[in-house]
Amino acid sequence: MMNNSKNLVEMKNIHKCFGKVIALKDVNFQVGNNEIVGLIGDNGAGKSTLIKILSGVFPQTSGEIYIRGKKISTRRYSVRKAHEMDIETVYQEKALGEKQSLWRNIFIGRQICNFFGFINIKKEKEETDKVMKELIGFRGAGVSAESCVGRLSGGERQGIAIGRAMYFNANLIILDEPTAALSSKEVAKVLNFIRRIKESGRSCIYITHHISDTYSVSDRFVFIDRGEIIGEYKKSEISLEELTEKLLLVSAGDLGKEMINEHQKQ
Amino acid sequence: MNIRNSKISILGSKGFRTYAVVLVYIVLMGVFMITAPRAFLDYKIYMAFLSTIPFSLVMALGLTFVIIAGEIDLSFTSVMAFSGFIFTYTFIHTGSTILAFIASLTSGAIAGFINGIIVAKVKVPSIIATLGTQFFWAGLAVVLSSGRSLIVTEIRPSFMYKIFVGRIGGIVPAQAAWAFGLAIILGFILNKHRFGESVMFIGDNRDTAKMMGVNVDRTLIQIFMLSGVLAAFASVLLACEMVTWWATQGPGYLLITIAAVFIGGTSIYGGEGTIFGTVVGAFIVGSITAGITASGVGGFWTQLVVGLVLLVAVFINTFISRRRT
Numbered sequence: 001m002m003n004n005s006k007n008l009v010e011m012k013n014i015h016k017c018f019g020k021v022i023a024l025k026d027v028n029f030q031v032g033n034n035e036i037v038g039l040i041g042d043n044g045a046g047k048s049t050l051i052k053i054l055s056g057v058f059p060q061t062s063g064e065i066y067i068r069g070k071k072i073s074t075r076r077y078s079v080r081k082a083h084e085m086d087i088e089t090v091y092q093e094k095a096l097g098e099k100q101s102l103w104r105n106i107f108i109g110r111q112i113c114n115f116f117g118f119i120n121i122k123k124e125k126e127e128t129d130k131v132m133k134e135l136i137g138f139r140g141a142g143v144s145a146e147s148c149v150g151r152l153s154g155g156e157r158q159g160i161a162i163g164r165a166m167y168f169n170a171n172l173i174i175l176d177e178p179t180a181a182l183s184s185k186e187v188a189k190v191l192n193f194i195r196r197i198k199e200s201g202r203s204c205i206y207i208t209h210h211i212s213d214t215y216s217v218s219d220r221f222v223f224i225d226r227g228e229i230i231g232e233y234k235k236s237e238i239s240l241e242e243l244t245e246k247l248l249l250v251s252a253g254d255l256g257k258e259m260i261n262e263h264q265k266q
Numbered sequence: 267m268n269i270r271n272s273k274i275s276i277l278g279s280k281g282f283r284t285y286a287v288v289l290v291y292i293v294l295m296g297v298f299m300i301t302a303p304r305a306f307l308d309y310k311i312y313m314a315f316l317s318t319i320p321f322s323l324v325m326a327l328g329l330t331f332v333i334i335a336g337e338i339d340l341s342f343t344s345v346m347a348f349s350g351f352i353f354t355y356t357f358i359h360t361g362s363t364i365l366a367f368i369a370s371l372t373s374g375a376i377a378g379f380i381n382g383i384i385v386a387k388v389k390v391p392s393i394i395a396t397l398g399t400q401f402f403w404a405g406l407a408v409v410l411s412s413g414r415s416l417i418v419t420e421i422r423p424s425f426m427y428k429i430f431v432g433r434i435g436g437i438v439p440a441q442a443a444w445a446f447g448l449a450i451i452l453g454f455i456l457n458k459h460r461f462g463e464s465v466m467f468i469g470d471n472r473d474t475a476k477m478m479g480v481n482v483d484r485t486l487i488q489i490f491m492l493s494g495v496l497a498a499f500a501s502v503l504l505a506c507e508m509v510t511w512w513a514t515q516g517p518g519y520l521l522i523t524i525a526a527v528f529i530g531g532t533s534i535y536g537g538e539g540t541i542f543g544t545v546v547g548a549f550i551v552g553s554i555t556a557g558i559t560a561s562g563v564g565g566f567w568t569q570l571v572v573g574l575v576l577l578v579a580v581f582i583n584t585f586i587s588r589r590r591t
Contacts, residue, residue: 080479083479098470098471099533099538104463104466108463109475109480113460116459117460118459119459119463
């Protein structure tokens with residue numbers, strides 16, 4: 001089959017081994033344009049491995065990656081290359097410098113500088129205000145470009161990291177368990193940020209093991225278990241209840257399957 | 267949200283820390299003015315401070331960058347001894363102050379580069395790496411000089427002597443102007459330059475810095491080189507002021523310089539600190555010795571008081587950090 005250009009990212013027959021351990025087996029994974037994909041799986045299922053290959057953290061053992069229809073050279077791919085291809089990953093932790101102000105966090109590594117490397121602080125603060133108000137919709141009082149990250153809640157931090165990715169024109173934003181450590185109120189905020197990603201015409205991979213969070217924002221769900229993709233569902237094809245049952249089957253493992261089978265027999 | 271922020275801005279801002287250190291200095295000076303009015307109400311003692319404090323202040327400026335990056339440099343006083351040797355030796359053998367100055371700064375840069383490579387590339391913790399190089403450079407200075415001191419009285423008529431340690435208007439020591447000038451430039455670099463921002467993020471969270479595209483290894487090497495070059499510059503100032511070099515000139519500055527940085531409010535945990543704080547910290551440490559001697563309680567008290575001030579400063583900083591989180 002020819003590579004259809006509808007997809008932003010196409011990963012084909014991806015294998016990954018760490019020594020003798022097989023982390024990914026023949027994985028095929030796509031992300032369409034302006035599509036939010038929920039990547040669902042238990043801890044150790046291979047979600048992070050797949051994402052790290054896509055973000056350029058380490059290479060696949062075999063298989064091919066196409067970004068916007070263009071084949072990526074495995075050897076030359078890196079985090080920096082991924083950034084150049086407008087792919088940004090927001091990790092659950094370590095996304096921001098705790099003791100630094102928001103404006104420094106938005107621009108670290110990509111500062112607005114003059115010829116001598118001195119930062120245009122005024123401009124950076126103005127742009128940070130724009131990121132907060134326009135891109136991620138920070139309307140709450142009390143948080144400004146000058147605020148220190150240490151003062152923000154977990155959801156607000158995710159928002160800043162997502163806003164930063166959007167500001168630098170990432171076309172695909174990968175969120176690694178963005179709601180793992182958050183209260184339900186904070187989760188709602190993060191889901192709003194993801195809706196903004198969708199509204200602005202970008203794509204997103206949302207990694208999680210909480211289906212109920214992803215269900216409302218995702219267009220498609222991909223299940224991964226023990227290094228294999230075991231199911232793909234469009235939102236139109238599946239209800240939240242059915243999806244939850246599917247995950248239960250996956251995470252409960254063999255014992256759970258037996259129990260459910262027996263339950264159905266009865 | 268508003269309440270949360272306003273409470274923190276009083277207790278936790280960098281501003282409060284800066285006020286605290288200035289307040290400590292004012293209190294200290296007030297005490298000395300009461301206990302030793304004859305000395306401390308005379309401008310001459312302040313001129314003495316301006317002549318002696320710059321040596322440790324210049325090194326403390328470099329050390330501030332190192333500590334903000336979450337590292338430590340224990341070798342700078344040995345680099346000072348070694349680079350001072352290079353300066354005086356080159357001057358004695360060539361008669362050129364410029365050549366001696368360049369050679370000295372170059373030796374400081376090389377020493378810093380080696381520290382940086384060991385820490386950033388070989389990944390040896392900086393406390394061990396710089397402990398090793400501390401012995402190495404001090405030892406090399408002793409070996410090369412055969413333990414003898416070098417006297418450079420011929421430097422007095424030179425232009426370099428006048429601009430580095432002359433007296434501005436016949437009163438103010440020129441080295442103070444150099445130290446303040448460097449402090450202002452480095453303050454700008456820390457707060458407004460890409461390099462300073464990288465330093466703060468490296469000390470705050472190295473993984474974040476790396477993920478956001480900061481070249482951590484290169485920046486670490488640059489930080490240690492800055493520390494080395496400033497130690498060499500301090501050695502040139504000191505050699506000019508004393509017109510003598512001896513191998514054990516440096517070590518006495520080690521602990522008071524580290525103390526100055528911490529008293530100035532730079533975080534032990536890295537990620538934050540100010541050059542202004544370091545300047546005031548250096549003056550606090552530098553004034554205690556003179557103040558105690560002039561107060562007539564005897565020099566034995568000096569270390570005890572420096573220790574107390576350091577403990578109080580670190581206590582305040584730790585308290586502020588804890589309140590904030």
